[in-house]
Structure formats: C-alpha cells, structure tokens
Amino acid sequence: MGSIQALRGTRDILPEEIGYWQRVESVAQDILSKAAYQEIRTPIFEQTSLFERGIGEATDVVGKEMYTFKDRGDRSITLRPEGTAGVVRAFIEHGLAAQGGVQRLWYGGPMFRYERPQAGRQRQFHQIGVEVLGSLSPRADTEVIAIATQILQTLGLKNLHLNLNSIGNSEDRQHYREALIAYLTPFKSELDPDSQDRLSRNPLRILDSKDEHTQEILQAAPSILDYLNPDSKTRFEQVQQQLTSLGIPYEVNPRLVRGLDYYTHTVFEIQSDDLGAQATVCAGGRYDGLVAQLGGPDTPAVGWAIGLERLILLLQQLQPVSPTRIDFYVVSKGEPAEAQAVVLAQTLRQQGFSVELDLSGSAFGKQFKRADRSGAAACFILGDAEAETQTVQLKWLATGKQEAIAQSSLISMTELLRQQIADSRAEGKG
Template identity: 50%
Template sequence: MQTIRGTKDILPNEIQDWQKLYTEALKILNLYNYHEIRTPIIEPTELFTKGIGHTTDIINKEMYSFIDQSNRNITLRPEGTASIARAFISNKLYKTSNIQRLWYMGPMFRYERPQNGRQRQFHQIGIECIGSNSPMADIEVIKIAHIILQKLKCPKYKIEINSIGNQKEREKYKQVLINYIEKYKDEIDIDSKKRLYTNPLRILDSKNINTQKILKDAPCISQYLEKESKENFELVCEHLHLLKIPYLVNRRLVRGLDYYNYTAFEIINQNLDNKQTICGGGRYDNLIQKLGGPNTPGVGWAIGIERLILLINKNKKNISKEARFYIITQGSKAKKKAWDLIHLLEINNIKFHLDLSSSSFQKQIKKANKNNTKGCLILGDQEIDNNTITIKWLHEYYQETILYTNIIKYLQIKSKIQI
C-alpha cells in the first residue's frame, strides 16, 4: 500500500523540525497576544464558494468536495482564513473583544499538481488580526511574519507589498485592464484567456513568458487608487521603513482570493530552485460581513510549512548530536535498577533512550551509536554489586565508573545540561 499521490508521511526524523517551528511561533505569537484556534478540517462547501469567490482557481479546479450521508455539501478546507472567519461568526467572538488576534496551524487540501514543498495535503501556519481597519494592524502582521522567519533562520527571502484598493477602485481597474488585454487576446496563454472576463487580475500572476511581455506596458492599479487607499499604503510603507524591515513595492502583485482589499503582500524565497511564495496575506475588510457576520475588518497571512522547512533545511550545514543518553542493562537486577535511574533522569529533565533488547553490551553500544546518542549509561552485575554506574561517552571515546548516587550531578557538570 502506498500513500495517495500528493500526500506524504511526516516521519519521526522529520517531526522535530515541525515541533521547533510550532514552539518558536508559539513564543512569538504569545508575546504579541495572539491566541491559537483550531477549526474543523471539513466545512460546508458554501463557506468557500461564498468567501473565496466563484472565479478563483481554488473553487473551479482545486477543492476536495463530496456529499455526505446527510446529503450535505462538504469540503476539505483549502485555506484557513475563511474557516477562521466562520468560527468568529458562529462562536460570536465579536462579543468578547473588539479585536481578536488568532493563529492556527494545520492541514489544508487542494487538488494541484504535486511539487517540491507543496502537496495536495499541505500544512499552513497563519495569523488573523480581526476587528481593526488601522494600517497598524497590517504592519503588525507583516512584522510578525518577518520575526518568525528570522527566528527560524529562513535564508534569502524578500517581502513584496502592494495595494489592490477597495472594491470600487478594483472594479474600475478591472475594466481598464480588460480593455488593454483585449488587444492581445489571441497572444495570451490559454489560462489567461479563460480569466479575461471572470478574474482578469489573476492574469497579472501568469507565469507565461509571452503574457508577461504583453503585461509589461499594462496599466497599474496604483493609477486608480483614491486618497484613502494611497494614504493607507503610504503609511504601511513608512512604518516598515521605520522598523527597518526590507520590502519591495510590486505594482503587479495581486492575491488569488477574491476577499482581499487594500494591502496585499507575499514573502518570496530566493534559495530554492524556483522562486516560490512561502508566505502570502493581506487585508480582507468585507469577508466576515459577506459570510453573514457583522461588518468587521481583518488582516492576516499564511505560511506554507513544508516549503518553509525545505528552505530552512537546505541551508543547514551541521546537524548537532542530540543530548540523549542510552540506557544499557545486563541481568535481571540491572533491569530493575533501570527504573530508578529513569526516574532520576525524568525529574531532572535529562533525555534518555532505554534499550529494550536482550542483546550483549557490545550490540547495545552499536545501537546507541546509530541512535544519535551522546553517551551510554551502563548497568551490569558489577555496577549493581558496587552501587556504581558506568558512563561511556561515545564521541569522546572514553568511559568512567562513578558512584550511582552521584550520577545526576556528574551528568550536569560533564555535559552541561540545563535543568
């Protein structure tokens, strides 16, 4: 039996990267008063068709949807923001606080061609700041993304930002863009032809070289922004400059979901084989009301976890040995004594691995070497009789025998383990 194409097992030797990401993000998000929320993987299909928009690729091509035994249209969530908005409405979170700072981490599902760092079941970590229409909220979420990537030592990325205006400005720009592209209708790629009258802004995202050449002289949305949109965007740029967060204004940047307005941004990696987006987000002031909630603005982002971990690991040079001790026993008395040793290690927060085989000392030591182990804690008949324990340091190639009662103090001094 094999995994379904586009899905992947996360193996024990990989999971530590996921745990580190979660732990580091949790520390940062706690500082900024963001609270974790976990929403169901399955949602009503209408949530996404209504929230994301009928003209998007997600709705038209990529959703995993089915009819359940109660004849309900159900979809595996393709993204996180719509689910958070639904949770905000259905749990009446707007009654508990004017501003809700929420974050999530979990699997998403899209039927796309599997690629490096992006599967059909993929994972995202994301944040949503709901309830503020201030550009300060936009700046806060971009700053947090930058801090998390810095903390995880993510190499060579750039932040691109743009303003896509409000709905009125965007509709005006769409018509101008259609009028421009219509002159080259026979020259653009097939996907762009399909989008021309349904979702023309997505043509700006086309990867087709010829289409991009045509778009070179196309009008920019910035030409159609009015005073409020311009001032908001200028304030975001001004504060990012103040915070010394490097960014690039990309006038062609749009986001693939219909609910975005005003600030849109992406963080692009520059270290994988092809440049890819590792973080995308923006402001969505109309989504919650569109889904039946109160008129509530919001802004947020999502990071693709697989792609981020791939990028971080590509930059790793040395994998350090784990400070874990391998417990080796020989004889029934030693096996009983091992439980007392384990208790001492537990209460002092010292990592250990208990060998469960009945192999010889030498075979157990060989296993310890294969298990990324710092040293072996050996209990045999001689150690039991003398109330001692032998410690074999695998990377320093020497061993010592000490009084059993001194084991914890000895390990703390020799391996500098913090309790």
C-alpha cells in the same frame, strides 16, 4: 510493493525531519505570543458553502481544487483548503466581534487542495497563519507583515523578497477592471490562451501571466495604483512609510493580484529565490468585506499564511538540525540486572535526564556499540555483579572513564551528573 502507500500528494514526516517542524512551530509561537496573538483551532472540515461563499466560486481553489464529499448524513463537506474562512466562521459564530476591540488570532495545521504535486506543493500541506479582526488601521497591515518578516528572519532565511501592492476597495477595482479590459481587448488574439479566457472571467489575473508576449503587452497597461481613490491611496502610502521606518525592505508590484476573491487594499507576498516554481513562502492581505459577506457584523480584517513545507525546504538548505542527543544509555545483562535497569532508567528520567534503555538482551559488546551510536554522554552498566551489590557502573563514553556508584546514592548525585554531562559535551565540541 503491493503494500499500502501514503496517498498521492501526502507524505509522512519522519523523526529525522521533525526537528525542522518543531523549530518552526516554536519560533512562530514565541513571536506570535509576544505580539499578543492568541491561538485558535478550528475544524479541518467545514460545510462546503463556507468556502464557496468565502473564497469565491469563480476561483480555482473552489472551482477545481477542493476535497469535497458527502458525509453519511448527505451533507456536503469540504476539507479546508485554507485557514481564513474557518477562523472567520468561528469569529462570527461565537460572537467574538461583540467582545469589541481587535482580535489577534493565529492558527496552524493541515490544509487540503486537490492539485498535481510538485516541488513545494502537496495535496495535504501545512500553514501557520494570522488574522487581525476589527481594525481598519494601516498599522494592522504593517504589524502582520512585520511579524511574518520577524519569523522568517529568526529562522535565518535569506534571499527573501517582500512584494506589496494595493488593489483598493471594490469600487477602485471595478474601475480598474474596466480600464484593463478596455486596454487588453484590442490585443485579445495576441494573448496566451489562458489569458484570453481570463479576459472575461477574471481579467486582473492576466497581470500574473508568465507568458512573455502577454507580459510585453502588459507593459503599457494601466496600473491599479492610478485607480485608487484618495483614501485607498493614503492607506497604501501609510503602510509603505511604516514598513520603511521598521527597516523592512519591500518592492511595490502593481501586477501583484491574489487568487482569492476576498482581498481588498493591501496584498503582499514573500518569495524566495531558493525554491522552484512555487516560490511564495508567505502571502496575505486585507479582507475588509469577508466577515460581512459570511453573515457577520461589518468587520475589517487583515492576515497572512505561511506555507510550512516551503519554509522547511528552505531551512533544510541552510543547515541540518542537529539530532537530539540523549544523556544516558542503560546497558544490562542477566535477569536481576535487567529488572533493576528498568528502575534505574525510570529514576534517571524522573530526575530530568533523557535515558535510553537497551532492550536487546544481547552481549555487552553489542550493547556498548549501540550506546556509542546513540550519542549518549555516558552509559550505565548493570550486570550480575552490580545487581548483587546494588551498585551500577557509570562509564563516560568520550573518555572511557568508569566508576562504581551505589544505586541508593544516584538521586543525590543528580546535580553532579548534570554538570558532568555538560562538561563532556563541551569537550566533545572542541
């Protein structure tokens, strides 16, 4: 065990698991493209200052979780801890705002946070996310939530809960913040230590505390919803009405605050009952100030990110992804036959079949054993006799039926073979 292992918090996704990933990615891509979202790919590392300015210097993500290092040119580089900042940077840098209208973007890929790994949390993890830039309409909020819901539903996930809140605009929040501090200060000594600390730095996050006594104290605390100005309040009501008319269940949770500084108005989380402590599968919200804060034109925006590892944890609980089955397994023995088998395999692939060629050169018996385990519908057999007569034996593994075929007539049999594979699969299931 002196050999090199994957770094803590990273892991390999092996072939047996990759089916889940491919399924998630194809479902997401399909739904997003039908909703007129376009993919954007941004670099995996950025200038450190992008995240400091975008996410907020006081947040834990920036304060203690970033993979930051100096490159050989003495620049401070950070592996992206989330996707929004990079997308917004690209949006500004390439003048996408000048194209006017609304930009609907989506992205996917690895993110990096230096945290202690646990269930549903790794140092390198993967997200798919969307960002709608340039719309102030509450309908944009509803749209992104609806899309997230559709993706999760299409994948067959159950026991999910959408939690919704509005944290208003920055003025609303400032007023609420003062009110909350005023309410909590007399209880300061009773709060859990973390919350005492947060009272001065980031009081809103006390709302999230898991400490029971802190939560008791919070029972009578003022609610953010009472501090929304009429416009903020109307916006929030519209989002809720639209979700209702879409038939998307949700729960308003006035305690829901998000850990990143850029959020405004709508914030939401989709959580699962079937995960451990890290139950949030999808989270997002509106961030009307971020684009301007990063030096771009004043542009309202809303988005979310889905955590793929958590999603796949849930998928694995549902049902196993059936392993991909190949059509044909090619068995051969002896010099001329083995050479012809290479050509045969390639010919079949060019006709659109999936074909595995046995490379072992071992006895036919062993090769058949492997053919059987491969899950192929049939195998082609090439030995000295076939090589000599330019034929090939085709054996159907389910029935054992076998026939000789002239190599030259294989291509003309493509449709027939396709049909026979389908038939043998259909029977195999019954």
